[in-house]
Amino acid sequence: MTVLTEYLYSAREQVNSALADFAADRLQDAVRKRGRAVLVVSGGSTPGPMLELLSRHEVDWKHVVVLLSDERWVERGSERSNEAMVQTCLLQNAAAEARLVSLYEPGMDAQSATGTIEKRLEFLRERPDVVILGMGEDGHTASLFPCADGIEALLDPDRAGLVARVMPKTAPDERMTLTAPALTSARHMVLFITGSLKLEILQKILAGMKTAPVGTVLQQASGEKALFWAA
Numbered sequence: 001m002t003v004l005t006e007y008l009y010s011a012r013e014q015v016n017s018a019l020a021d022f023a024a025d026r027l028q029d030a031v032r033k034r035g036r037a038v039l040v041v042s043g044g045s046t047p048g049p050m051l052e053l054l055s056r057h058e059v060d061w062k063h064v065v066v067l068l069s070d071e072r073w074v075e076r077g078s079e080r081s082n083e084a085m086v087q088t089c090l091l092q093n094a095a096a097e098a099r100l101v102s103l104y105e106p107g108m109d110a111q112s113a114t115g116t117i118e119k120r121l122e123f124l125r126e127r128p129d130v131v132i133l134g135m136g137e138d139g140h141t142a143s144l145f146p147c148a149d150g151i152e153a154l155l156d157p158d159r160a161g162l163v164a165r166v167m168p169k170t171a172p173d174e175r176m177t178l179t180a181p182a183l184t185s186a187r188h189m190v191l192f193i194t195g196s197l198k199l200e201i202l203q204k205i206l207a208g209m210k211t212a213p214v215g216t217v218l219q220q221a222s223g224e225k226a227l228f229w230a231a
């Protein structure tokens with residue numbers, strides 16, 4: 001049974017503010033202790049407003065590296081680009097000094113680019129400090145989709161690779177995703193979801209009534225684990 005510390009709120013504004021505070025505290029603590037912090041954030045529609053609040057926190061951002069948990073393989077200018085969302089929402093205000101490491105490589109297809117991006121993420125062999133993940137109603141997290149071919153290998157804790165190309169059957173776009181091992185070594189892992197339906201689905205997964213990648217990732221995670229949720 002995976003146990004998460006639960007931070008539950010009735011309003012989105014409250015959870016956004018609380019998670020921004022939580023993440024900023026842990027990032028600044030990492031910079032103080034180790035001189036650097038690594039922040040991994042999910043894409044999708046949930047994190048934007050929280051990232052905007054986080055961007056205003058007085059963290060030593062020039063020592064913070066930011067990357068996505070996964071990327072849709074689309075041009076950077078596309079409105080579906082997770083990187084574009086992070087550039088807009090997080091890399092502004094105080095956080096404009098942070099360094100974004102891209103999971104995308106223009107001019108290459110995702111499969112061919114996997115090696116290039118794996119090399120780019122060598123620093124991730126150390127534990128990322130804060131990992132903020134979302135969840136889909138099918139229990140996917142990052143782009144670790146239950147329906148994806150080869151998903152078992154991407155959830156394998158002994159898998160060597162940090163990234164993989166995924167072609168989900170239930171969502172658009174080829175994806176580049178961090179694998180479970182790249183995520184689960186996080187010192188502080190947060191699952192950030194909203195709405196009663198996703199909470200109900202998560203509770204079934206945590207109770208072992210439904211298997212899903214998000215449950216595997218949370219179970220394998222070795223650090224602090226927290227759920228941030230609002231209605």
Ligand SMILES: O=C(O)[C@H](O)[C@@H](O)[C@H](O)[C@H](O)COP(=O)(O)O
Pocket residue numbers: 042043044045046047069070071072082133134135136140141142143
């Ligand atoms: O690229 C993506 O879409 C995300 O990384 C993905 O894992 C997301 O976190 C979930 O699909 C939830 O998305 P919403 O926040 O839009 O519900």
